[in-house]
Amino acid sequence: xxxxxxxxxxxxxxxxxxxxxxxxxxxxxxxxxxxxxxxxxxxxxxxxxxxxxxxxxxxxxxxxxxxxxxxxxxxxxxxxxxxxxxxxxxxxxxxxxxxxxxxxxxxxxxxxxxxxxxxxxxxxxxxxxxxxxxxxxxxxxxxxxxxxxxxxxxxxxxxxxxxxxxxxxxxxxxxxxxxxxxxxxxxxxxxxxxxxxxxxxxxxxxxxxxxxxxxxxxxxxxxxxxxxxxxxxxxxxxxxxxxxxxxxxxxxxxxxxxxxxxxxxxxx
Amino acid sequence: xxxxxxxxxxxxxxxxxxxxxxxxxxxxxxxxxxxxxxxxxxxxxxxxxxxxxxxxxxxxxxxxxxxxxxxxxxxxxxxxxxxxxxxxxxxxxxxxxxxxxxxxxxxxxxxxxxxxxxxxxxxxxxxxxxxxxxxxxxxxxxxxxxxxxxxxxxxxxxxxxxxxxxxxxxxxxxxxxxxxxxxxxxxxxxxxxxxxxxxxxxxxxxxxxxxxxxxxxxxxxxxxxxxxxxxxxxxxxxxxxxxxxxxxxxxxxxxxxxxxxxxxxxxxxxxxxxxxxxxxxxxxxxxxxxxxxxxx
Amino acid sequence: xxxxxxxxxxxxxxxxxxxxxxxxxxxxxxxxxxxxxxxxxxxxxxxxxxxxxxxxxxxxxxxxxxxxxxxxxxxxxxxxxxxxxxxxxxxxxxxxxxxxxxxxxxxxxxxxxxxxxxxxxxxxxxxxxxxxxxxxxxxxxxxxxxxxxxxxxxxxxxxxxxxxxxxxxxxxxxxxxxxxxxxxxxxxxxxxxxxxxxxxxxxxxxxxxxxxxxxxxxxxxxxxxxxxxxxxxxxxxxxxxxxxxxxxxxxxxxxxxxxxxxxxxxxxxxxxxxxxxxxxxxxxxxxxxxxxxxxxxxxxxxxxxxxxxxxxxxxxxxxxxxxxxxxxxxxxxxxxxxxxxxxxxxxxxxxxxxxxxxxxxxxxxxxxxxxxxxxxxxxx
Numbered sequence: 001x002x003x004x005x006x007x008x009x010x011x012x013x014x015x016x017x018x019x020x021x022x023x024x025x026x027x028x029x030x031x032x033x034x035x036x037x038x039x040x041x042x043x044x045x046x047x048x049x050x051x052x053x054x055x056x057x058x059x060x061x062x063x064x065x066x067x068x069x070x071x072x073x074x075x076x077x078x079x080x081x082x083x084x085x086x087x088x089x090x091x092x093x094x095x096x097x098x099x100x101x102x103x104x105x106x107x108x109x110x111x112x113x114x115x116x117x118x119x120x121x122x123x124x125x126x127x128x129x130x131x132x133x134x135x136x137x138x139x140x141x142x143x144x145x146x147x148x149x150x151x152x153x154x155x156x157x158x159x160x161x162x163x164x165x166x167x168x169x170x171x172x173x174x175x176x177x178x179x180x181x182x183x184x185x186x187x188x189x190x191x192x193x194x195x196x197x198x199x200x201x202x203x204x205x206x207x208x209x210x211x212x213x214x215x216x217x218x219x220x221x222x223x224x225x226x227x228x229x230x231x232x233x234x235x236x237x238x239x240x241x242x243x244x245x246x247x248x249x250x251x252x253x254x255x256x257x258x259x260x261x262x263x264x265x266x267x268x
Numbered sequence: 269x270x271x272x273x274x275x276x277x278x279x280x281x282x283x284x285x286x287x288x289x290x291x292x293x294x295x296x297x298x299x300x301x302x303x304x305x306x307x308x309x310x311x312x313x314x315x316x317x318x319x320x321x322x323x324x325x326x327x328x329x330x331x332x333x334x335x336x337x338x339x340x341x342x343x344x345x346x347x348x349x350x351x352x353x354x355x356x357x358x359x360x361x362x363x364x365x366x367x368x369x370x371x372x373x374x375x376x377x378x379x380x381x382x383x384x385x386x387x388x389x390x391x392x393x394x395x396x397x398x399x400x401x402x403x404x405x406x407x408x409x410x411x412x413x414x415x416x417x418x419x420x421x422x423x424x425x426x427x428x429x430x431x432x433x434x435x436x437x438x439x440x441x442x443x444x445x446x447x448x449x450x451x452x453x454x455x456x457x458x459x460x461x462x463x464x465x466x467x468x469x470x471x472x473x474x475x476x477x478x479x480x481x482x483x484x485x486x487x488x489x490x491x492x493x494x495x496x497x498x499x500x501x502x503x504x505x506x507x508x509x510x511x512x513x514x515x516x517x518x519x520x521x522x523x524x525x526x527x528x529x530x531x532x533x534x535x536x537x538x539x540x541x542x543x544x545x546x547x548x549x550x551x552x553x554x555x556x557x558x559x560x561x562x563x564x
Numbered sequence: 565x566x567x568x569x570x571x572x573x574x575x576x577x578x579x580x581x582x583x584x585x586x587x588x589x590x591x592x593x594x595x596x597x598x599x600x601x602x603x604x605x606x607x608x609x610x611x612x613x614x615x616x617x618x619x620x621x622x623x624x625x626x627x628x629x630x631x632x633x634x635x636x637x638x639x640x641x642x643x644x645x646x647x648x649x650x651x652x653x654x655x656x657x658x659x660x661x662x663x664x665x666x667x668x669x670x671x672x673x674x675x676x677x678x679x680x681x682x683x684x685x686x687x688x689x690x691x692x693x694x695x696x697x698x699x700x701x702x703x704x705x706x707x708x709x710x711x712x713x714x715x716x717x718x719x720x721x722x723x724x725x726x727x728x729x730x731x732x733x734x735x736x737x738x739x740x741x742x743x744x745x746x747x748x749x750x751x752x753x754x755x756x757x758x759x760x761x762x763x764x765x766x767x768x769x770x771x772x773x774x775x776x777x778x779x780x781x782x783x784x785x786x787x788x789x790x791x792x793x794x795x796x797x798x799x800x801x802x803x804x805x806x807x808x809x810x811x812x813x814x815x816x817x818x819x820x821x822x823x824x825x826x827x828x829x830x831x832x833x834x835x836x837x838x839x840x841x842x843x844x845x846x847x848x849x850x851x852x853x854x855x856x857x858x859x860x861x862x863x864x865x866x867x868x869x870x871x872x873x874x875x876x877x878x879x880x881x882x883x884x885x886x887x888x889x890x891x892x893x894x895x896x897x898x899x900x901x902x903x904x905x906x907x908x909x910x911x912x913x914x915x916x917x918x919x920x921x922x923x924x925x926x927x928x929x930x931x932x933x934x935x936x937x938x939x940x941x942x943x944x
Contacts, residue, residue: 160667160669162667167680169684182670
């Protein structure tokens with residue numbers, strides 16, 4: 001089976017066409033001259049210009065970016081600690097509850113998470129704004145980080161940490177100089193995952209956001225709910241472009257790192 | 269001491285921002301709507317001491333849940349969500365299987381790239397991917413233009429704002445969740461098993477049906493749960509593509525909360541939705557555990 | 565090798581005034597209901613090469629982990645140089661360990677792996693490079709200092725692990741199955757290298773292994789373990805020639821066991837009846853004082869039994885048998901011989917001449933013979 005059979009080649013072609021066609025069309029039509037998105041009226045970049053003059057979108061983008069950076073950083077710290085405690089912490093009171101709370105947000109519908117957080121913020125009298133969005137995003141992102149990091153910790157040879165203690169490390173020193181460098185790729189992927197989840201989230205942010213702080217997804221949603229707008233096409237194209245560049249460059253660097261790591265692990 | 273701090277930090281974060289909010293949802297679902305701020309009663313008044321506590325619990329009741337059973341809207345919404353989730357999970361499986369199979373049979377040096385192509389949409393915005401179908405499915409949209417041009421139809425089809433559009437949107441956005449577990453199951457499959465089956469007299473198709481398909485069962489189960497569970501609570505796809513015709517419980521919850529401001533009913537809707545989802549979630553976890561044990 | 569040199573016998577365990585480096589006193593370790601170590605008492609002396617030998621699950625790794633500080637005993641004390649170390653954490657013990665998986669840090673070079681422990685000791689910063697170079701020379705790794713662990717071979721990795729553990733000049737070095745990952749040939753070479761390094765550095769080594777040949781080759785004393793208990797502690801030669809129990813006799817090397825009853829003949833000689841109709845085994849030079857009628861086991865190694873076509877006249881014990889199977893191992897051949905009573909006996913002969921003259925073959929009737937002092941009588 002060195003070469004693809006015609007059946008497999010067809011299913012791959014159709015499958016990937018299905019996955020990518022809508023986004024390709026979106027990007028093409030973002031350069032459409034006409035206000036009507038479905039009629040091609042010539043090439044133009046005017047919608048990009050419009051977009052960059054739209055203060056509301058720029059403000060929302062800035063809020064979204066700050067929320068994503070803060071929440072994913074906080075989530076990485078909390079999630080890595082949670083993963084370490086889960087995998088290496090031994091037994092402690094309420095461990096089952098703890099691991100349940102890590103896994104539950106991954107499968108719980110966004111509407112429920114958002115609703116429950118909003119009710120909490122209201123009952124403690126916390127004004128909704130950027131802070132509440134950051135708190136909400138950190139909560140679900142940390143669970144994703146914890147899962148990514150703990151799967152790396154599970155496959156990690158425990159005797160490496162013991163060797164560090166044996167050679168004179170305190171637990172913190174062993175974590176810093178041995179564990180952390182080895183799990184670093186997982187921690188970075190966890191951060192990236194948290195970052196994109198936060199950038200992308202509409203439902204939870206809608207519950208947690210106040211009138212003064214709108215994120216980009218909320219803005220996009222209210223703009224497209226009623227119809228298609230060329231400005232949103234331009235904005236979407238920019239986001240798709242950024243993600244594509246980011247993911248491709250990240251996967252090239254991690255692929256190199258993974259090849260190196262695999263060799264290292266086969267060696268030890 | 270340091271260990272205690274390390275445990276306490278993420279632990280207390282999750283208790284305060286996940287467990288407590290959830291308890292509040294349950295509590296409010298048992299309260300009565302009121303025209304006040306916050307728009308429900310009773311509110312817990314700890315300053316009244318024990319009497320406050322007993323009167324608080326005394327005022328809680330299942331009225332909201334009873335209300336949900338009397339109003340057809342909610343029944344229909346739960347059932348319609350269930351139906352949409354089941355059908356779209358099945359369609360996603362049919363679409364994803366050939367893709368995953370083709371990936372697993374592709375030359376080894378292509379596979380990482382193909383895998384990345386499946387994961388890439390997952391990293392780009394969910395909202396934008398759903399939105400991209402709006403222009404395609406509209407009455408004057410590209411799909412209708414194409415079909416009219418070919419001559420398959422003479423009148424534009426109405427797809428947008430119908431359940432069909434919701435199915436397309438769901439299958440499209442959740443496809444990677446189905447492809448990935450299928451691919452990882454099929455990729456592990458030893459091709460010499462198929463050769464052995466053919467050697468023992470199977471045709472290609474029999475070999476697939478008797479060997480490949482049963483051995484990819486774990487991938488199928490995992491993929492189906494990964495699509496079914498989030499689709500049950502989906503809000504964005506029906507809101508953007510489904511119009512007013514499509515009833516889904518996530519959308520009902522949203523509207524109950526933001527439009528009607530009936531927090532107790534919204535909370536009750538959430539509690540029941542979660543109760544429905546607990547069964548597949550537990551089944552899914554058990555399947556994952558079994559698989560982990562099997563793999564040692 | 566000091567301990568094999570007859571002029572300068574290294575045997576501190578025979579000296580009642582010698583102070584042990586390590587003293588386990590009534591140590592018990594339980595994991596839940598499971599007792600891993602059961603009331604264990606041993607002394608290990610300075611400069612010893614001490615082997616803990618036993619099947620997997622016998623508790624030998626638990627002893628090692630208690631010495632390293634990864635486990636604390638449930639009961640009893642562990643003393644190092646007279647100081648109780650049972651509760652001292654691993655990073656504060658003058659003990660280092662070479663891990664079975666080597667546990668080399670994959671993100672650090674060979675040089676940094678060896679320097680890792682030194683950087684966390686009170687050694688002055690400018691002395692570290694000299695010490696690392698010294699260790700690299702000792703383990704012949706000079707050329708690989710800049711490489712990462714995945715860029716060197718298995719044997720080299722094993723030496724990095726050894727150099728890293730020795731760098732801090734520990735009072736005690738623990739080696740957990742140090743040669744388990746190497747192939748047979750490399751393992752044999754490395755055994756001698758280990759002994760050489762132990763000699764040069766004068767460090768006390770405690771090695772855990774399930775490989776009896778390895779334990780016999782490297783160790784000054786071997787402790788044979790089973791189910792959390794020590795069955796016997798002695799020099800390799802004593803363990804082999806005078807095992808204390810059938811378990812030890814059976815675990816170390818090949819052995820033939822005859823169960824029977826002893827009849828005292830006086831002056832350390834006994835005859836042992838082991839089967840209906842067979843002539844009793846005559847035993848001399850037995851240290852045990854046994855009552856007549858005591859049930860005992862007679863153990864004899866295959867190489868101490870001679871196989872011949874005619875009954876020899878100069879042996880105390882002679883018995884006829886039939887060859888059932890022959891195992892040709894190159895340097896020697898092992899014969900599986902069935903005695904008239906149905907018992908199977910293994911006898912091995914070195915193949916001194918190159919071409920076997922095929923003296924014996926399957927189904928041949930032959931004679932087995934051995935001296936009265938060739939075996940041992942065991943009561944356990």
